[in-house]
Amino acid sequence: MVVALDAMASxxxxxxxxxxxxxxxRDFGIPVALVGNKDILEPLIEKEMTPTERLSLPVEMVHxxxxxxxxxxxxxxxxKKKDSSIQVAFDLxxxxxxxxxVSAGNSGATLATAMFTLGRIKGVRPAIxxxxxxxxxxxxxxxxxxxxxxxxxxxxxxxVMGSLFVQEVLHRPAPRIGILSIGExxxxxxxxxxQTRDLLQESxxxxxGNVEGRDCFTGDVDVVVCDGFVGNICxxxxxxxxxxxxxxxxxxxxxxxxATMGYGLARKAFRNFRKRVDYAEYGGAPLxxxxxxxxxxxxxxxxxxxxxxxxxxxxLAESKLADKLETAMxxxxxxx
Amino acid sequence: MVVALDAMASxxxxxxxxxxxxxxxRDFGIPVALVGNKDILEPLIEKEMTPTERLSLPVEMVHxxxxxxxxxxxxxxxxKKKDSSIQVAFDLxxxxxxxxxVSAGNSGATLATAMFTLGRIKGVRPAIxxxxxxxxxxxxxxxxxxxxxxxxxxxxxxxVMGSLFVQEVLHRPAPRIGILSIGExxxxxxxxxxQTRDLLQESxxxxxGNVEGRDCFTGDVDVVVCDGFVGNICxxxxxxxxxxxxxxxxxxxxxxxxATMGYGLARKAFRNFRKRVDYAEYGGAPLxxxxxxxxxxxxxxxxxxxxxxxxxxxxLAESKLADKLETAMxxxxxxx
Numbered sequence: 315m316v317v318a319l320d321a322m323a324s325x326x327x328x329x330x331x332x333x334x335x336x337x338x339x340r341d342f343g344i345p346v347a348l349v350g351n352k353d354i355l356e357p358l359i360e361k362e363m364t365p366t367e368r369l370s371l372p373v374e375m376v377h378x379x380x381x382x383x384x385x386x387x388x389x390x391x392x393x394k395k396k397d398s399s400i401q402v403a404f405d406l407x408x409x410x411x412x413x414x415x416v417s418a419g420n421s422g423a424t425l426a427t428a429m430f431t432l433g434r435i436k437g438v439r440p441a442i443x444x445x446x447x448x449x450x451x452x453x454x455x456x457x458x459x460x461x462x463x464x465x466x467x468x469x470x471x472x473x474v475m476g477s478l479f480v481q482e483v484l485h486r487p488a489p490r491i492g493i494l495s496i497g498e499x500x501x502x503x504x505x506x507x508x509q510t511r512d513l514l515q516e517s518x519x520x521x522x523g524n525v526e527g528r529d530c531f532t533g534d535v536d537v538v539v540c541d542g543f544v545g546n547i548c549x550x551x552x553x554x555x556x557x558x559x560x561x562x563x564x565x566x567x568x569x570x571x572x573a574t575m576g577y578g579l580a581r582k583a584f585r586n587f588r589k590r591v592d593y594a595e596y597g598g599a600p601l602x603x604x605x606x607x608x609x610x611x612x613x614x615x616x617x618x619x620x621x622x623x624x625x626x627x628x629x630l631a632e633s634k635l636a637d638k639l640e641t642a643m644x645x646x647x648x649x650x
Numbered sequence: 651m652v653v654a655l656d657a658m659a660s661x662x663x664x665x666x667x668x669x670x671x672x673x674x675x676r677d678f679g680i681p682v683a684l685v686g687n688k689d690i691l692e693p694l695i696e697k698e699m700t701p702t703e704r705l706s707l708p709v710e711m712v713h714x715x716x717x718x719x720x721x722x723x724x725x726x727x728x729x730k731k732k733d734s735s736i737q738v739a740f741d742l743x744x745x746x747x748x749x750x751x752v753s754a755g756n757s758g759a760t761l762a763t764a765m766f767t768l769g770r771i772k773g774v775r776p777a778i779x780x781x782x783x784x785x786x787x788x789x790x791x792x793x794x795x796x797x798x799x800x801x802x803x804x805x806x807x808x809x810v811m812g813s814l815f816v817q818e819v820l821h822r823p824a825p826r827i828g829i830l831s832i833g834e835x836x837x838x839x840x841x842x843x844x845q846t847r848d849l850l851q852e853s854x855x856x857x858x859g860n861v862e863g864r865d866c867f868t869g870d871v872d873v874v875v876c877d878g879f880v881g882n883i884c885x886x887x888x889x890x891x892x893x894x895x896x897x898x899x900x901x902x903x904x905x906x907x908x909a910t911m912g913y914g915l916a917r918k919a920f921r922n923f924r925k926r927v928d929y930a931e932y933g934g935a936p937l938x939x940x941x942x943x944x945x946x947x948x949x950x951x952x953x954x955x956x957x958x959x960x961x962x963x964x965x966l967a968e969s970k971l972a973d974k975l976e977t978a979m980x981x982x983x984x985x986x
Contacts, residue, residue: 547883569919572915
């Protein structure tokens, strides 16, 4: 199982991507195809590996002449840049030379290229799922950005895909599915949520009802279902808030001698805490509903996030999640 | 200017409400009418005030025989409980015996009673606004729960009301208005956001464009506009996340001797930090768009939040914000 990494596009440029890929090959023995301009990537690869590793690690390079910029229109990139690193990465999967794609580049372009090149599972709206930390085990939120205007049937599909992901990848039986709303009672929510509830209640999923924003982090549901507009806002809001809280706290902790000393003593606790809330631990967000494996990483991903995303991509490819999803989706279409 | 407080309904019962009211009268000299069952309230009032204060503080009691439960249907409460503490509180305003209402009870019932008893400003969808902390000054989010299914014209109204609130109450000229979306570019967002953008761009408001969830806490906009479904989820998500982060951090800080000692030394910094992110500092959320002043408090409000909400209610009544809103809304209807 080979993971193709778009090694050109991220907020931090190719070097963190190469580092992450080499780490994945070194730590987990996962074969990685680094896709991008060889004049840029070769020196980085040389620098990152010892001479022995250069012979032994399963890291190869696949040349691509173009790069999709972070702010480029996905539709235009798809049409005009046939030799972009993201397109070539998906072509490798199409050709059977790789089994999964990881990208920290333009997420719209990754999404569009994945859908176009791999194809969608029949009748399904692909959605982006993301894991997030809770007070208990991590939960999954789906969709966090692929579909901004949704119908109840789309949200229902997200629930089916999220449930299967948690079951197969996180090995939790009968995942508890909640729908994100503004009150626990079934009467609370907008039209979309109320109509989706009806579909979920009639299904064989382990639907536990509405989840409020406040309950997302208690870990009492395994899958939080929402439309991609709401999910993307939640994702970015959480990120912004966590960052703001840590910055405000740091400012307070540096404001006096005693506090600074206390901070010094508790440094290890802070490090553990940061690790716990760090999205990099989770790697990336899988795009579910396409005929293959695609992981979308944060543009700001550090090498650790890339490494972990490659591990997740490899696991998804091995577990044949996309095939299982295809079966589940056609069953679900029947059973509801 | 008298503030009527529903003194019966909150998650913690009447005593914190009475404490908050007495604190507002004591600290700011604001006259407060405590509305509720006199058999329950009188002993609490006696306990809370010194004998001298009982003679001097501007705290009166207005009897009401019923209470709307936290989980009761707002429509039913409005129809059946004509002598509930929340209804009597709004009746006081209607009769000119009070100038504003503060409630930490059933927020749906507060909303419904406010709209029914005070009436809406013509052609306007009332919305709940809430202040939240940022890295700079606090910002305002509107709507956070009054309207779950919105049209672009509603969001436009929220922007006009939020702008005026920030201008009049927080004394910031030309408030920067952002619309909550999933990318900075104008092309990003759902249909509702895109259509609202057109209205905002044609208006005289200081519209600065899309705001992502991540940017909410940087303090670079004064007003974040969204529909009540998204806003309510954001509000509760932020609350849940802040709580989860603090709990995770506390667990880490108690996990070793050094960390605990460090935490002890930095205790004051933690207190300052908590104060900074504590919603109680902001009191409550004003309901804008009704013909009068109504402040909706969190059911879990501590006495400090009640005290601050009473101060905010008093300020809004004094500044005649509702009248100014009425004028602004009819101007806005013309200017766009």
